[in-house]
Amino acid sequence: MTLTKAQVVESFRKRIGLPRGQSVELVESLLEIMKKSLERGEDVLISGFGRFCVKDKQARKGRNPQSGQDMVLRPRRVVTFRCSGVLRERINGQR
Numbered sequence: 001m002t003l004t005k006a007q008v009v010e011s012f013r014k015r016i017g018l019p020r021g022q023s024v025e026l027v028e029s030l031l032e033i034m035k036k037s038l039e040r041g042e043d044v045l046i047s048g049f050g051r052f053c054v055k056d057k058q059a060r061k062g063r064n065p066q067s068g069q070d071m072v073l074r075p076r077r078v079v080t081f082r083c084s085g086v087l088r089e090r091i092n093g094q095r
Contacts, residue, residue: 005031038079050083 005027012023034044034052044052054077062073083091 041077048084048086050081050087053080053082054078055080 009020009023009027012018012026013020016023018026037044038052038054041054043054057076057078059075060073062071063069064071
């Protein structure tokens with residue numbers, strides 16, 4: 001099951017006791033701060049959770065899967081996520 005933004009808002013509302021409107025504003029603000037930082041090429045580190053990083057990808061040869069035709073994929077930036085050791089341990093049931 002996928003965790004949605006609406007579920008995160010509801011969790012804030014229940015755990016912290018904030019009204020729904022303030023919970024929505026809090027989640028939206030947090031995500032906007034993260035997006036702006038990533039746009040500037042800055043990493044986003046959340047201790048105990050992980051790090052979001054922007055990586056530059058070089059142009060490379062690719063293939064159109066429908067036609068099989070060779071093509072060149074242009075350079076681009078991608079966001080990667082690397083989980084913390086704490087999160088990795090929890091996922092693997094070691095904690």
